[in-house]
Amino acid sequence: MGKVRSRNVRRAIGAAAIVGVVGAWPQVCGAETMESALVQAYQNNPQLNAQRASARVTDEAVPQALSGYRPRASVTATLGEQYSDVTTRANSQGINTYARSHATTTPYSGTGTVSQTLFNGFQTANRTRVAESQVSAAREGLRIMEQTVLLAAATAYMDVLRDTANLEVQRTNVRVLEETLKQTRDRFNVGDSPGPMWPRRRPSLPRANPQWLPPNRS
Numbered sequence: 001m002g003k004v005r006s007r008n009v010r011r012a013i014g015a016a017a018i019v020g021v022v023g024a025w026p027q028v029c030g031a032e033t034m035e036s037a038l039v040q041a042y043q044n045n046p047q048l049n050a051q052r053a054s055a056r057v058t059d060e061a062v063p064q065a066l067s068g069y070r071p072r073a074s075v076t077a078t079l080g081e082q083y084s085d086v087t088t089r090a091n092s093q094g095i096n097t098y099a100r101s102h103a104t105t106t107p108y109s110g111t112g113t114v115s116q117t118l119f120n121g122f123q124t125a126n127r128t129r130v131a132e133s134q135v136s137a138a139r140e141g142l143r144i145m146e147q148t149v150l151l152a153a154a155t156a157y158m159d160v161l162r163d164t165a166n167l168e169v170q171r172t173n174v175r176v177l178e179e180t181l182k183q184t185r186d187r188f189n190v191g192d193s194p195g196p197m198w199p200r201r202r203p204s205l206p207r208a209n210p211q212w213l214p215p216n217r218s
Helices: 002-031 034-044 046-059 061-069 123-189 198-208
Strands: 072-079 082-092 095-105 108-115
Touching: 034 046, 034 123, 046 061, 046 123, 061 123
Parallel strands: none
Antiparallel strands: 072 108, 082 095
């Protein structure tokens, strides 16, 4: 009789645990889906954003290297102000005559030059290839960082689901054991012998009672 009761208790615990996990799964998944978790990690991860910024900085080296093929233009302009004050003396028949004049002028000038490099020893071509190689390396580094971040996000998401399911199983186990212990005590109080499983059921509840529940004081 005790073995039959033990099997029934184990079946009840297993059935209740399965029902609890199935019931908790939609609640956990409904809070945030895998797709939304990956999207948030892809958009808001600081390491990934820093890697993107570094890749954009590396991309700017290509236009700088290609500027060696383009013509160069320079313009030079000067503008100033000049003031002159002149006094002249003239002597006619022993008579000195003085004349004074002053003026203000604004001289200006401007020059422009345009130059085009025809050959510089393949320096521009080599700089362009180096810049493009750096861009390819930066993009591969960004792709590796994306894969690492998304893998970490997916792993964390599945860990949360696993831990939540384990927690629900433990809660269900505790509830079943508490109910079984209560029924056994009631039978013992009314004079019905609990059988050989009584010494085993009493220590089962403290072992199944996890840290998130207060200790059973009954």
